[in-house]
Amino acid sequence: MPIDYVAKRTLQLLLIVFIAVTFNFLIPRMIPGDPVESALQTKIAVSGSVSVDVQAVAAAYRAKFGLDKPLWLQYLNYWGGIFGRDLGVSLVDFPQPVIEKIQSAVPWTLGLLVLSTVISFTLGSILGALLAWPRAPRALHVLVPPFMLLSSVPFFLLAIVLVFTFSVIVPWFPPGGGFDPVSILRFDLTTALDVGYHAVLPALALVLGSVGFWALGMRAMMISILGEDYITFADSKGLPPQRVFLWYGMRNALLPQITSLAIALGSILSGAVLVEAIFNYPGLGGILFTAIAGKDYFVIQGIVLMLIFALALALFVVDLIYPLVDPRIRYQA
Amino acid sequence: MSIATAMAASGRRSFSTAALRGILRSPRMSSSLVAGLVMLGLVVLLALFGPRFVNARLAAVGAVRPSQAPSAQYLLGTDSQGRDMLTIMVLATPQTLRIGLIAGVVGMAIGLSLGLLSGFFGGAVDAVIRVLADSLMTVPGLAIMVIIAASVGHMTVELMGLTVAALAWMHPTRAIRSQVLSIRERSYVSVARANGESELGILFREVMPNLVPYIAASFVGAVSGAILAAVGLEAIGLGPNDVHTLGTTIYWSEKFSAVLRGQWWWWGPPIVAISFIFVGMFLLSSGLDRIANPKLRMRT
Amino acid sequence: MSLDGEREVLRVEDLRVVYETSAGPVRAVDGVSFSLRAGERMGLIGESGSGKTTLGTAIVRLHRPPARIESGRITVDGRDFLDADERAMRQLRMRELALIPQAAMNSLNPVMRIGDQVADGILAHEGKLPRRDIAERVARALAQVGLPASVAERYPHQLSGGQRQRAAMAIATALQPKIIVADEPTSALDVVVQRQVMFTLGRLQAGLHAAVLLIGHDMGLVAQFADTIGVLYAGRLVEQGPVDDILDTPRHPYTRLLIDSLPSLDDKKPLRGIPGLPPSLLNLPPGCPFAPRCPFAFERCRVETPMLQPVGARQLAACHLYPEHSELPPLPSDAELPEVPAVHAEVEAIAP
Numbered sequence A: 001m002p003i004d005y006v007a008k009r010t011l012q013l014l015l016i017v018f019i020a021v022t023f024n025f026l027i028p029r030m031i032p033g034d035p036v037e038s039a040l041q042t043k044i045a046v047s048g049s050v051s052v053d054v055q056a057v058a059a060a061y062r063a064k065f066g067l068d069k070p071l072w073l074q075y076l077n078y079w080g081g082i083f084g085r086d087l088g089v090s091l092v093d094f095p096q097p098v099i100e101k102i103q104s105a106v107p108w109t110l111g112l113l114v115l116s117t118v119i120s121f122t123l124g125s126i127l128g129a130l131l132a133w134p135r136a137p138r139a140l141h142v143l144v145p146p147f148m149l150l151s152s153v154p155f156f157l158l159a160i161v162l163v164f165t166f167s168v169i170v171p172w173f174p175p176g177g178g179f180d181p182v183s184i185l186r187f188d189l190t191t192a193l194d195v196g197y198h199a200v201l202p203a204l205a206l207v208l209g210s211v212g213f214w215a216l217g218m219r220a221m222m223i224s225i226l227g228e229d230y231i232t233f234a235d236s237k238g239l240p241p242q243r244v245f246l247w248y249g250m251r252n253a254l255l256p257q258i259t260s261l262a263i264a265l266g267s268i269l270s271g272a273v274l275v276e277a278i279f280n281y282p283g284l285g286g287i288l289f290t291a292i293a294g295k296d297y298f299v300i301q302g303i304v305l306m307l308i309f310a311l312a313l314a315l316f317v318v319d320l321i322y323p324l325v326d327p328r329i330r331y332q333a
Numbered sequence B: 001m002s003i004a005t006a007m008a009a010s011g012r013r014s015f016s017t018a019a020l021r022g023i024l025r026s027p028r029m030s031s032s033l034v035a036g037l038v039m040l041g042l043v044v045l046l047a048l049f050g051p052r053f054v055n056a057r058l059a060a061v062g063a064v065r066p067s068q069a070p071s072a073q074y075l076l077g078t079d080s081q082g083r084d085m086l087t088i089m090v091l092a093t094p095q096t097l098r099i100g101l102i103a104g105v106v107g108m109a110i111g112l113s114l115g116l117l118s119g120f121f122g123g124a125v126d127a128v129i130r131v132l133a134d135s136l137m138t139v140p141g142l143a144i145m146v147i148i149a150a151s152v153g154h155m156t157v158e159l160m161g162l163t164v165a166a167l168a169w170m171h172p173t174r175a176i177r178s179q180v181l182s183i184r185e186r187s188y189v190s191v192a193r194a195n196g197e198s199e200l201g202i203l204f205r206e207v208m209p210n211l212v213p214y215i216a217a218s219f220v221g222a223v224s225g226a227i228l229a230a231v232g233l234e235a236i237g238l239g240p241n242d243v244h245t246l247g248t249t250i251y252w253s254e255k256f257s258a259v260l261r262g263q264w265w266w267w268g269p270p271i272v273a274i275s276f277i278f279v280g281m282f283l284l285s286s287g288l289d290r291i292a293n294p295k296l297r298m299r300t
Numbered sequence C: 001m002s003l004d005g006e007r008e009v010l011r012v013e014d015l016r017v018v019y020e021t022s023a024g025p026v027r028a029v030d031g032v033s034f035s036l037r038a039g040e041r042m043g044l045i046g047e048s049g050s051g052k053t054t055l056g057t058a059i060v061r062l063h064r065p066p067a068r069i070e071s072g073r074i075t076v077d078g079r080d081f082l083d084a085d086e087r088a089m090r091q092l093r094m095r096e097l098a099l100i101p102q103a104a105m106n107s108l109n110p111v112m113r114i115g116d117q118v119a120d121g122i123l124a125h126e127g128k129l130p131r132r133d134i135a136e137r138v139a140r141a142l143a144q145v146g147l148p149a150s151v152a153e154r155y156p157h158q159l160s161g162g163q164r165q166r167a168a169m170a171i172a173t174a175l176q177p178k179i180i181v182a183d184e185p186t187s188a189l190d191v192v193v194q195r196q197v198m199f200t201l202g203r204l205q206a207g208l209h210a211a212v213l214l215i216g217h218d219m220g221l222v223a224q225f226a227d228t229i230g231v232l233y234a235g236r237l238v239e240q241g242p243v244d245d246i247l248d249t250p251r252h253p254y255t256r257l258l259i260d261s262l263p264s265l266d267d268k269k270p271l272r273g274i275p276g277l278p279p280s281l282l283n284l285p286p287g288c289p290f291a292p293r294c295p296f297a298f299e300r301c302r303v304e305t306p307m308l309q310p311v312g313a314r315q316l317a318a319c320h321l322y323p324e325h326s327e328l329p330p331l332p333s334d335a336e337l338p339e340v341p342a343v344h345a346e347v348e349a350i351a352p
Helices: A003-030 A035-047 A054-064 A071-083 A098-132 A138-152 A155-169 A189-225 A229-236 A241-279 A284-293 A297-325 B003-009 B017-025 B031-053 B085-121 B123-138 B141-151 B157-165 B170-184 B187-194 B199-235 B246-255 B264-292 C052-059 C086-092 C114-126 C131-144 C149-153 C161-172 C191-208 C219-225 C243-248 C253-261 C341-350
Strands: C008-021 C024-037 C041-045 C067-076 C097-100 C179-183 C211-216 C228-233 C236-242 C309-311 C315-317
Touching: A003 A071, A003 A297, A003 B123, A003 B141, A098 A138, A098 A189, A098 A241, A098 A284, A098 A297, A138 A189, A138 B264, A155 A189, A155 A241, A155 B264, A189 A241, A229 A241, A229 C097, A229 C161, A241 A284, A241 A297, A241 B141, A241 B199, A241 C114, A284 A297, A284 B141, A297 B123, A297 B141, B031 B085, B031 B264, B085 B123, B085 B157, B085 B170, B085 B199, B085 B246, B085 B264, B123 B170, B141 B157, B141 B199, B157 B199, B170 B199, B187 B199, B199 B246, B199 B264, B246 B264, C008 C052, C008 C211, C024 C052, C024 C067, C024 C211, C024 C236, C041 C052, C041 C219, C052 C067, C052 C179, C052 C211, C097 C161, C114 C131, C114 C149, C114 C161, C131 C149, C131 C161, C131 C191, C161 C191, C179 C191, C191 C211, C191 C219, C211 C219, C228 C243, C228 C253, C236 C243, C236 C253
Parallel strands: C041 C211, C041 C228, C097 C179, C179 C211
Antiparallel strands: C008 C024, C008 C067, C228 C236, C236 C315, C309 C315
């Protein structure tokens, strides 16, 4: 792999991280209003205590978090915090550190996202390729209109419909959560099955909402590739049609399809977050939902940062996969 | 309900039926364009005139008996807070449209200006704008909007529109820019230049008129994307808290476990309304795409 | 080179290929018949629109819709090729009948190494082979076209244009086919590389003792390579015969004009073109398709379509001048043929 390719991509990654952190830092400070105070007010209102002097408590918080220092100093402290893995403290579940909340949520989101993306990408690409192949059974074409329909519906709306259908009308699947609340999480088979069981509907929402997109994209690409001269030449060698389809057709369509994946990752991530919110899934989306309800500002900020990092990292990984798949990049002529 | 009837019903007589027939028969009117216009037309009519026919007080908490399934009295049932769903829907739809329009207009305004500048002047200006748009496009949109929305103390419809607009300008910028780049090279621009027209003059007199179909198509795309984003934000609780919108209705239904309680009339109508608006916008933008790109016109 | 006693390996009988267009059916190939014996080199010349590419792809049954083989027969080494079912056809491909494509740039799979592209053809026909054997066969196929074995590890984008064309030739001929159809193998290359590729093709043909059908528009190039020439016009063969006979005494007016239009390094003469344009295959005039442009046309030509008939010792020509005449009369006075004026002036300037 060309070294300058890796270097350039790493630089891009660092740049995005830098911009994201700065952005995350500046926005709340540019908008009038004090999130800390309003969070406290919400909390106090919820807990019902009347005799607390909100201003005094807020001032104490601000002093503790250094919000009364000059801007540039706050900025440096913010960076310092990030390197020290300190993203502040939850205002709702005081004094739990934000990083702790996020850490426990990330594996859930990662699992759900990776699982559903892998399934929908693979399934969609294969289906799409078959739709373009004249030798595939004609019956498959009946799938095209529902695919188009499903892929234009936003994930979280699909999620609501799925919960209603498969949790309420027919109680086949749990309506929310990542696992059975009364069980203790262990690394054993029962827990794994339980987790899987709870992941079905959320994953289904994500898969159904995106598989059509992958299929239709792949189909379009395959149609244009099957018209290329190298397909004709491969046929002239008397190669079995399956081989031509896979190694001369799909293999070449994979490259632009991966590019599509990279471009779509941002919206997939956003969609997954919303789906988790609907399902109360204990991933980043779930804790975001709770944090918004409680105006838990630092948690919200931490999650946003994490989402941007996650996407930048994912794009970086996809960029590294690309040369493995396309020899024209791997070996510069 | 045909367009003609709708227009007659709202008292507009500026189109004679003959002229209308002429427009409908022109090759630019593909079936998707017409269908899209009809669907959106219905929604817009509902949004404009609906609120006058409902009693807004029925949408306040505790106004009616809660948790009623749809019946003759309450056509869309009532939610568990004692609000009439039909009233809510009639009040919420225009608000959602407003958010979409505000975001669409602001996003397009920014996108158009930046796209024109970037495409027409090129060089450093183009480079900066392009890098900015591209890097913002790779960041998860939701993240940016969440942080903005959460920082705002009191969210209103207008602020919601502006928040969503923050992410609505990138795509139009790119689209307009590429169109400008191709138009710039065409002969009528060179002729204008040879005639001594100033660059800005060329921009306004030659380039922009040819952009109109693209601007229209981009606008529709921007609005529908904005509505989607807004509904998403509202569904997790970041919506305006002083009015009803389609997304906040979904949020409240989630909060009160309407799904689990089988109260499909609470979250169902907003979803149907959103889908209807989406499909209408999709058809409209396909139709507009065909006008903008004549090569697509021949394949109906 | 004597071809007597060699057996016939390819026979094309009355092939007709039609394009279904929205404006109606277009007959791109209209009753072409010829045969090749083992080791024979035949060149098929035609301008754009003559149907030569359609013919080439149809013979190997790789034509794509809207092209359709309407009728005819193709026999490969005694076996019917047109009516063969898919499996039989695939077996004949590469083993007996190979296609060397135009513009090898686009014919090589960009994501597969050259060696693998050679090997998969071999493996498809011979089943699993030990790795060492495969490597050896690949190296041998590459050597046959003058490429070093190291090319096997490369990807197409790492090779030059000439190397790519030769790699395509190696891939196509790896199983030592008896018939090679080469469809304009040099049209995308510059002159020096063209010569190299043609030389390689010749060497390949000799080594395999294969029959080669070379399709092209460059009379000079084709004539240097071929033993036999066929001239295609508006989808029909209008002349056929040994290359020397055709060059010395062309018997069809079109052939004569084609040869005359070639610039010569020896005599200095004004450049001549052929009047008019190739006919639209959608609206062919009745009678001989060349009649509108022919300096010898007479009444019968505009009514009745001439058939290929033997003329002279070993030629065939489709022209109503025969058998009354034994060869072409002299061309009418030069004033009736168009000169290409501007170029004439430049030629004068360069070589006074």
